[in-house]
Amino acid sequence: MVKLHDGGVYLVNGETLVPEAEAEKVEQLTGKAVAKEEAKKGTIAYGIMKAHNQSDNMDKLQIKFDAMVSHDITFVGIIQTARASGMEKFPLPYVLTCCHNSLCAVGGTINDDDHYFGLSAAKKYGGLFVPQHIAVCHQYMRECFAGGGKMILGSDSHTRYGALGTMAIGEGGGELSKQLLKQTYDVAYPGVIAIYLTGKPAPFVGPHDIALAICAAVYKNGYVKNKVMEFVGPGVSSMTTDYRNGVDVMTTETTCLSSIWRTDADTKAFLEKHHRGEEFKELNPEAVAYYDGCVEIDLSTIKPMIALPFHPSNAYEIDYLYENLEDILRETEKAADQVAEGRAHFTLLDKITKDGKLQVQQGIIAGCAGGNYTNVVEAAHALKGKNIGDGEFYLSVYPSSQPVYTDLDRKGLLADLMDAGAIIRSAFCGPCFGAGDTPANNALSIRHTTRNFPNREGSKPGNGQMSAVALMDARSIAATAANGGKLTSAETMDCWGDVPEYNYDDRAYQARVYNGYDKAELDSELRFGPNIKDWPEMEALSENILLKVSSKILDEVTTTDELIPSGETSSYRSNPLGLAEFTLSRRDPEYVGRAKAVQAMEKERLAGNVNAEIAEVMKVVNTIPGQEAVKAEDVEIGSTIYANKPGDGSAREQAASCQRVLGALANITQEYATKRYRSNCMNWGMLPFHLKGEPTMFEVDDYIYVPNARTALEGDLTDIPAYVIKNGKAEEIHLYIQPMTENERKIVKAGCLINFNRNR
Template identity: 25%
Template sequence: MTNVARQLIESHLLSGEMTPGQEIGLRIDQTLTQDATGTLVMLELEAMGLDRARTEVSVQYVDHNLLQTDAKNAEDHLFLRSAARRWGLWFSQAGNGVSHPAHMQHFGRPGATMVGSDSHTPAAGSLGMLAIGVGGLEVAMAIAGEPLYLVMPEIWGVRLTGELPPWVSAKDVILEMLRRDGVSGGRNRIIEYHGPGLSQLSAMDRHVIANMGAELGATTTVFPADEAVRSFLRAHGREDDFTELLATDADDPATWDRTDEIDLGTLEPLVAAPSSPGNVQTVRAAAGREISQVVVGSSANPGLRDFGMVAAMLAGRRTAPGLSFDVNPTSRNMLQDLTRMGATFDLIGAGARLHQAGCMGCIGMGQAPATGTNSLRTMPRNFPGRSGTSDDSVWLCSPETAAASGLTGVITDPRDWAETAGMAYPTIELPDRATVNRAMLEEPLPPAEAAAIELVKGENIATLPDLTPMPHHLAGPVMIKLGDDVSTDEISPAGARALPFRSNIPKLADFVFDAIDPDYSVRAAAHDGPHVIVGGENYGQGSSREHAAIAPYYLGLRLVLAKSFARIHWQNLVNFGILPLEFTDPGDYDSVAAGDELRLSDVPDTLGGHHELTVHNATRDEDYPARHRLSARQVEMVLAGGLIPLLRTT
């Protein structure tokens, strides 16, 4: 009884045992970096003194910071290209496409492992890969040939049965998962889909589901490598990369640590209301709300079928007056195929605005909606302010719901629109052979030529801050107290204001918690010494950006005491020498106030001896039992001041 996830882990296991809760080390075959997080990865490779990438494939994509309103983003792109050339990475130029679907098209292969400095890296699980989103420093280590260390997750088997009804698609499947389990239901779990319902889901349909598994907090999502995957690789001229990978005895409950089942035939169109992917309701329950914007695209709905469906619904019609209908193609290849099908003509004719291939509005780089209006998007996240508008109202939906609503000007169930319009559910005929265009992909240079490349560093490329050892006795004020489900978007914001400074930590630090408490960075910078953050449940959910750890570190953060943490952010804190502790009794959270001084004595002895410890509130003369989940290796890392200082001492 072996599921696909365990097969993938077992074939790459370098250390540890596959027991949930135990630390394991995995060999990594591929890496993915994008420009919003990749600049730090390249600076980390420089700090490590790497000679050349030691992976099977490593690719640096430029898909986030595409707006060039001044020189900063262009300088980042030149730096990233020079770094890719120096260390033997593939380089995907701006406009080539969003990293996740582009990687599927060009490099993904069943049976491989991959880490990426983007939380939606698990999208590659649609091909039968074990693909995990991590912090940039862990990607740098993987590029250098080092194992990925993580806690062995539980394997959650989700059996799919039945067939999707008309006007319901893959986005509604993952929204149903979020409706059931919320944004933390997948924490410390790998979700593996199986069952007869898989037969009607294409590889790109599975990409939609695997991509947004990140919104459940899952370590990753895995699908089998079956005929749907073979068909996808064949269409992209890579059938030789196919290896069948199937679960055995998948219907035996003993195969899984947890089980669930979805009858696809019972699903209906769903939407995630502002401002969380977990706020899921039926489209009919939300129907009638006026919208000012629809955005189609992003890594969450990147397939040719998704755009083709929208084009078929818009063909010969006009989008609602006063509404901005934005289309972000997800790859250059897909845009060529969309044009070849005639769908581009239908979109433009209906009033759609066609933008460049990239993430764009998904990360707040342009397409910010007007304050006080609703924006309906096929994107994966709607955290507050992520769109680039601080007081936004973003809803997440399927392409079918987006198109129907864009035509009516209000949130509309596509089934109701179809009945009024007299339209049957379209059948999208996709080409047997997809366009394969590698014009914007640069191959790695030969080793001798690569060694002679000098990094191109513009004025906005700053060196990493010094990482210093953890104090023997840690004491500092609670600089800010936060609630549940605080996202990394809220810690280190996206958008056109902050993103251009991703390679300049001193400047980026000015934006930390800008949407929640704009004075945080001022107070923290003025304080002489370390400080503490207190958080609620699921602290640090969302994006993998390690900037949400290193920018607060630059301001003096050394301890986060929370009810619980999201996986990637927890690891990022450890990587940069910040101690993540959890309240043993979540009720103690209520006893702490901003401004209280918290103390932790004899840190090396306390962390090294056991997982239970005591945090003292000197202001209130109270003690709070707490725990850490650090392995012995991670304790060394925190005490050294992070992974980079630890490497320098070994």
Template identity: 55%
Template sequence: MKVFDHGVCWENGDLKKTSDTDTIKSGRKKTMSYKILNNHNKSKDETHLKLKFDYLTSHDITYVNIIQTARASGLKRFSIPYVLTNCHNSLNATGGTINEDDHVFALSAAKKYGGICVPAHQAVIHQYMREEMAGGGKMILGSDSHTRYGALGTMAIGEGGGELVKQLLGYTYDIDYPEVVAVVLRGKPKDFVGPMDVALTIIKEVFENKFVKNSIMEFIGDGIDNLSVEFRNGIDVMSTETTCLSTIWQTDDKVKKYLEDHGRKDDYLYMEPEEKAYYDRALEINLDEIKPMIAVPFHPSNVYSIEEFKENTEDIIQLIEKNAKEIYSSSNLEINLKKSINERGQLEVDQAVVAGCAGGSFENIAAVRDILNGKFVGSKGLTMSVYPASQPIYLDLVNKGIVSDLMKSGVTMRSAFCGPCFGAGDVPQNGGFSIRHTTRNFPNREGSKPSEGQLSYVALMDSKSIAATVVNEGVLSSAESLDFSFEEREHIYDNSSYKARVFNGFGKEDPSSELILGPNIKDWPEFQPLKRDLLVKIASFITDDVTTTDELIPSGETSSYRSNPFKLAEFTLSRKDPGYVERAKKIAETLNNKESQDFIELLEKLDFFEKNVSIKYDIDFKSLTYGSGIYANRPGDGSAREQAASSQRVLGGVANFALDYATKRYRSNLINWGIIPFIVKEIPEMNIGDYVYVPDILKAIKNNKKSIEAYIISNKVKRIILGVGNLTEVEKEILKKGSLINYYNDN
């Protein structure tokens, strides 16, 4: 892989360094990205974009909150096509009726407001959008971080629910014009290499150095011709793990045929960059050189070639254990992955899964069948599950005999379901090692509950090498180690199941239709507007390099409570800092209980502060916003789930402090819920229980002040300089009003 950490132009099918001002200015408008963004920009300013999307999409652990927020903000109808899928809580795994109640709510909302409702088990969210909605030159916004349809010519972005609410109410998605990074693909991958291998190779290169953070990755080059559309989709969906904003790919006759086969030939648009298109940075990848890869626990960027892993198994396992001990240092967990190494020094896995928007494609599953080819999963403890990403895929797999062949090999066939990606399906046993063609392997996912002594290890691999591992009786293996051949098959798309089940009410809203609210579906509490000054008591202090949204609000069984803000909030930081919730609750109750020890302590701290600063501040509770805050070095990697922010707000959270925010979407989520996203230049000298006083915060936000003077109050008073980064005018107003809901109600 070649890395170009400087501006380049695309000339005659090659990258050339340039610093010429005129070339750069004209070249920015010659990318595919510019054309799509410009066509969707409602602002006359090309540097500060105000985007309107063509479609929206959500699934059943995000759409309830979004619709409830929009309702509270004055929603009358869905003004653009909004697809509601039921693919995350479709197993009703918690017991009781609450998951199915959400699905019934979705259908009632689609009828009332004019939406599109995809029933449970029909499709995972992103496969439905690929098959039925995505097309050339479009933009799609989804409340799931893996909203990526670039290979079909659609620029798709995953965001928190607040950004979808804005679109539903006719407002825009406001961002500064992003940097665009070229990803040039050359050559052709070997038969034993799959899309996950290419994706992990890219993630390994760019994640740690933030090479594409908040940028658009534009895939170009003659190597694209050598990839099927499904192969491209498999790379594209994993681009989320690079922390890029979105992707777009050049299109060709293969994309044209894909859309024609899906009954949407008019959605095809030929796309490629113009000559001398300018890119801020670039990668050039030789697909011939890609090897089968593995992302070991606990991040998709923790990547080795499988060959390297097999040659250094004990050393790498030791590193994983070391990492686990650091992550779970406060938990009494047994960490012993060495037990999975056999007497020949080989790692033996316990579980294999191919699933979801990354693994569940027709080609991936057909490849598993061809590699197994009559071999058996066996009865010694290894399990294997396969989840086709949609009913149309499943139907074709049945028609071609692939399902029966897999079942005869001992593979368990599942329905379209996203659960394995976040810990609600095929959870491995405690201490088990699972290899998965899914999207993520973060800490505290896939069933890990450190506070209850439960820990699972998940590694990401391509379906081909997963099948090879199963053939080798669970010994971790690369598909390169086997002699096999693939049958030539053409995927036949038949959407009869969609026609039979999907409700499409767009443009046919019925205001008289009633929403059906199950007992777990609750409205949002009221959020108070921001006052003149801010006083924050630190309720959690986290110094990990990155804090994922899974750690801020766990996935798995908590997903069932995302339609109930109060119940869900009880899980906030539960697997990272179990004491946070009670601390935050006590802070929220302080001003309401003036006899409490907490209130007495607060008065003592304020008195101590006033005696130890040279400037006298008029601290008045009537003009003071008081609440809890957390510090984390780089919070927000991973999921788009807005509940990582809203749960803090429900508990009285008013601020985050960070060196940086891992993703734009998490920072946006904080703002939309009235939580101020402070930035500090270095890890501050503060601890849990310390206070941060920020005088004149309202004025600082109004004036977009770059340096905000504040004070840490502990056993001494320390001056600290805070920032909030660039805020749009709308973001300023949202923070001042105290939440997106308040902002819309006041407008």
């Protein structure tokens, strides 16, 4: 049972929920009147944010974090931005991990060049460096950094350590650069949603089953969007901390801002086992706490789940899937046709076997969600003495860190998996974003990883290649493997719950992790490779701007994977111009050419030349009241994209910076899917416009003139007149921008975060 409350709730003594409409019951339970605004201060989240807020206004937070983490497809750009902005050394512990481009399999030397750059930066500026295959970033942070009452910022969207009492946030690289420059993370105080847990999960139910049930309940309705999910209630203690970590990391897929859990004796035991018992802090709501909403979950009712392509929220109980197999698969095939747009073909109905089962071709248990100790143990127990068969199905297992790997090895559990035919791999995030174990064309992969967005498995529909991912818990994946790849619920087996105590041994970290925090060697040199390039110069925003629509996407949601693909493009994340060539390549392959043509016109303008096309547009602009005297040479020209709801998924700043590198000046949307994508747009100097009304007045290659754009950033942003220039006429439309901080306005005016800091 997953129940969403219609309004706010009070939580009394950590156990009793009182709907806001029945607030008088709070006084009956406590014997005293409690004001709502005071009760809002009773959440765990409030206390942590207050302790980290540098301003005297809790409505407008200015956060400084305790530590940061980045992996090897983000840390080069972040450090390059901070260097260009005047950074001298890392002012807080900054962990650089090599868990994404670990394979060094594409792009020649450039992946490992990034790794050497990271090590040299850790030495020069005083950071920590975790080499390839040692740990995935989030597992390392759980083991070595997260603790009670902390806040951690990461440049990966799945930066979530709430089960250890840490509020962690995944953001684009610009926000991490700000922390390196001793600036703050500025955000309006978020709503806090109670995730109230009762009951206990069945032995055959894993953390992914719970996470997928939550995603299905809250993603599409935006119930927790940009809010904090606070896990409370007696059901929290029914799960081990390792298990809770597996639920917690998936909160990113709900589009929440962060997460936090109440802590208990098991949290303390986890930290003590990892030699950090002093980091434990008992966290519970106050006697009365008010929440802006509540998701009530009876854990005992959760069943084994599957999230079919192409989103974690597209989730069903496995039993329900089999009861409606053909209908659900038929709808999924239709969704695949929309994704492929005729460039490839993906089928599922032909994967139904004669006995009515769904045959899958691949299983993956990996990363910060699936590679946890408990999950791999359960999979090993399910497969001990069995085999996965000699057919097309195969299984790969990636333990999340070397300490997890070595303990599984010493207990003989990896041997049990290998004897069954599974492949054991090192700590690596590749299967989560399309850089490892890419399945065959038209294959279906079941994965205990974080995402099943289109092409996250590495296929390329544009080249006629397409496969897809369904998310499942490791327990049901193991049950499926034991059944030769026929989709099978973990409920059909009776081998769960016998998890031996984990023995943490960090000798691998002692041997390989470089810890230079507070020991910066400022005279040492950074090591560059030929693919590591500086950010190009960005132009400051002009008073009047002319936008050419270079892509118009009417999909319900546009993911960051569509804005800038993951997978093999990761090799070029340290080369802004090289990476920009891939912008929108899977969604609108013509975009790059269009954007470059607009950029060329702007370069001509700056050189004192105005081409004939712009001259004709300006004739129309001069017919607009108040714009009669505006000259073409004084109007900045840039591209823009329109998308209904862009930015779901990854925190990668390159989803925005690649547009900016190609000369973009704005995004126009109905709604931004996540705060982090909107922040990325602003940090790279793009105006984050919303459109009033529907996008019927303009198409690709039309121009939109925005007079007084720079001045608009000094106003209330609620109404910004603009004009579509087409067919020799100017048709008025209205844009607006949601609230921006003072610094965000200055950053956009300056043209990007680097310019803003140089100006300072």
